[in-house]
Amino acid sequence: MPSPEISSPVSRHPFALLLPEESDRMDHAAAAILPSTRLMENAGWAVARVIRNRFSPRRVTVACGPGNNGGDGYVVARNLARWGWSVRVAALAAPKPGTPAAEMAACWTGLMVPFTAEELAGADLVVDAVFGSGLKRPVADDVAAVLAAAREVVAIDMPSGVAGASGEILGKARDCTLTVTFVRPRPGHVLQPGSDLCGEVICADIGMPDAAWDGITPVVQHNKPGLWSLPVSGDGDYKYRRGVVSLCGGAEMPGATRLSARGARRSGAGLVRISAGEGAPAYRLGDPGLIVDDAPLSELLEDARRKVWICGPGLTEDEVAATLPQLLKADRIVLADAGALAWGAQDLSRLKGVAAVTPHIGEFRKLFGPVEGSRLDAALAAAKRINAVVVMKGPDTIIAAPDGRLAINTHASSALATAGSGDTLTGVIAALLAAGMDVWEGCCAGVWLHGEAGIEAGKAHGGWPLAEDLDLPLGPARATATRLAREAGDKKATGSLL
Ligand SMILES: NC(=O)C1=CN([C@@H]2O[C@H](COP(=O)(O)OP(=O)(O)OC[C@H]3O[C@@H](n4cnc5c(N)ncnc54)[C@H](O)[C@@H]3O)[C@@H](O)[C@H]2O)[C@@H](O)CC1
Numbered sequence: 001m002p003s004p005e006i007s008s009p010v011s012r013h014p015f016a017l018l019l020p021e022e023s024d025r026m027d028h029a030a031a032a033i034l035p036s037t038r039l040m041e042n043a044g045w046a047v048a049r050v051i052r053n054r055f056s057p058r059r060v061t062v063a064c065g066p067g068n069n070g071g072d073g074y075v076v077a078r079n080l081a082r083w084g085w086s087v088r089v090a091a092l093a094a095p096k097p098g099t100p101a102a103e104m105a106a107c108w109t110g111l112m113v114p115f116t117a118e119e120l121a122g123a124d125l126v127v128d129a130v131f132g133s134g135l136k137r138p139v140a141d142d143v144a145a146v147l148a149a150a151r152e153v154v155a156i157d158m159p160s161g162v163a164g165a166s167g168e169i170l171g172k173a174r175d176c177t178l179t180v181t182f183v184r185p186r187p188g189h190v191l192q193p194g195s196d197l198c199g200e201v202i203c204a205d206i207g208m209p210d211a212a213w214d215g216i217t218p219v220v221q222h223n224k225p226g227l228w229s230l231p232v233s234g235d236g237d238y239k240y241r242r243g244v245v246s247l248c249g250g251a252e253m254p255g256a257t258r259l260s261a262r263g264a265r266r267s268g269a270g271l272v273r274i275s276a277g278e279g280a281p282a283y284r285l286g287d288p289g290l291i292v293d294d295a296p297l298s299e300l301l302e303d304a305r306r307k308v309w310i311c312g313p314g315l316t317e318d319e320v321a322a323t324l325p326q327l328l329k330a331d332r333i334v335l336a337d338a339g340a341l342a343w344g345a346q347d348l349s350r351l352k353g354v355a356a357v358t359p360h361i362g363e364f365r366k367l368f369g370p371v372e373g374s375r376l377d378a379a380l381a382a383a384k385r386i387n388a389v390v391v392m393k394g395p396d397t398i399i400a401a402p403d404g405r406l407a408i409n410t411h412a413s414s415a416l417a418t419a420g421s422g423d424t425l426t427g428v429i430a431a432l433l434a435a436g437m438d439v440w441e442g443c444c445a446g447v448w449l450h451g452e453a454g455i456e457a458g459k460a461h462g463g464w465p466l467a468e469d470l471d472l473p474l475g476p477a478r479a480t481a482t483r484l485a486r487e488a489g490d491k492k493a494t495g496s497l498l
């Protein structure tokens with residue numbers, strides 16, 4: 001067999017996380033352009049090459065399933081054997097005659113061993129080519145037990161048992177040292193719990209023809225600078241152009257509101273004002289650059305420049321009830337969080353008209369009910385239900401828009417798992433919306449900036465920053481995002497993969 005030629009196609013949809021059905025459609029489109037085994041040869045060769053680069057020669061058993069994932073496995077086995085490695089194949093089932101996988105199986109002339117726990121346990125390294133994106137139902141216990149016996153595993157495309165579309169575990173799946181996927185990663189590589197089992201994820205270029213992208217508009221994106229661009233600041237800036245963020249401040253819990261205000265101020269808002277009513281004296285003791293209003297909200301809403309409002313952090317449900325309806329009636333861009341979510345959970349129609357909600361998973365369940373199955377699907381259904389962007393916060397944050405756009409953010413740190421961190425995020429997003437960003441893009445950008453600030457604050461504070469420490473790194477985070485977005489644009493223009 002000749003070594004495959006890996007071309008470098010013009011990079012389309014560089015941030016896409018391909019759903020299995022999108023990847024299937026691309027495969028079908030490619031089959032009309034290339035010989036049917038070409039991509040399988042390229043995929044198997046790419047995996048073998050990664051293994052050769054990462055491991056010294058050792059005893060390898062390739063566990064092959066009946067589909068194309070198994071077909072890739074036979075190619076891996078052939079290439080490793082060609083390079084002098086000791087390789088065996090353990091087939092769960094033979095591929096269907098006449099398929100490309102059957103053709104690849106026929107090219108394997110090396111040792112076949114039974115698909116048993118003993119055989120896999122006897123290898124130094126197991127290549128999991130049992131199920132990939134074609135996983136349709138839970139992996140049977142006996143199959144999972146065989147894979148569980150392996151000492152170390154490299155997965156082709158997905159660890160068997162991890163759903164590519166959602167990261168859910170179907171049946172059982174085991175942890176891998178690395179996972180080599182193709183063309184673009186899948187949501188399952190970045191969404192927990194599946195992402196925890198993938199190990200390092202390497203996405204190989206297998207020479208997918210550019211034309212195979214025609215008609216594919218990937219639904220899910222990996223949240224990175226370049227997916228969105230931050231508003232550009234310049235010499236002609238003044239505070240109202242940079243944007244005004246207003247917050248409803250409660251009388252009992254000023255801390256949360258102040259953290260949101262800081263997040264907004266450090267993220268470029270030109271002016272940040274708190275509508276504090278009777279609570280005004282407490283806020284006036286805080287940051288001098290924060291404007292504190294004690295006039296009635298109805299009066300403050302006469303100022304049309306105050307378009308973007310945060311309602312919820314630091315508010316009791318009664319305080320939300322006294323403010324949120326007024327903001328919505330005045331047609332403001334409202335970010336609802338914390339207390340506003342608790343109030344909205346009693347009657348979802350109370351949130352009708354908000355631009356975005358930012359619940360963590362517990363708040364999400366209270367608002368929209370239990371999450372069964374894919375969290376991506378749940379977030380999207382919720383966004384459509386309330387016609388607002390939903391930011392489902394967590395270690396892997398999902399940002400869903402009612403028009404169907406979905407992004408997954410993994411740029412975060414466990415340093416963000418501290419009280420008050422979410423209040424800062426709301427402020428960051430509000431500043432970006434006040435500067436004129438689209439709501440979904442502003443939420444994506446805000447989540448990334450907040451993640452970057454958390455990573456940097458973690459480094460600066462020995463891994464244990466406070467929510468109060470997140471605001472200072474927000475300025476540098478913005479500069480980093482701007483640089484990375486520019487670099488992403490350059491790479492796209494030159495056609496290289498990101
Ligand atoms: N564009 C790409 O990404 C490419 C993908 N290729 C490979 O093609 C794979 C997808 O191939 P297929 O669609 O054939 O899917 P798979 O090979 O993942 O599995 C499909 C087979 O497994 C069976 N099956 C599914 N779940 C099962 C379960 N729980 N228990 C028992 N049997 C089960 C199905 O009935 C079917 O026979 C990818 O994962 C990748 O490895 C490459 O060959 C070429 C390019």
Ligand SMILES: [K+]
Nearest residue numbers: 128131156158
């Ligand atoms: K696999």
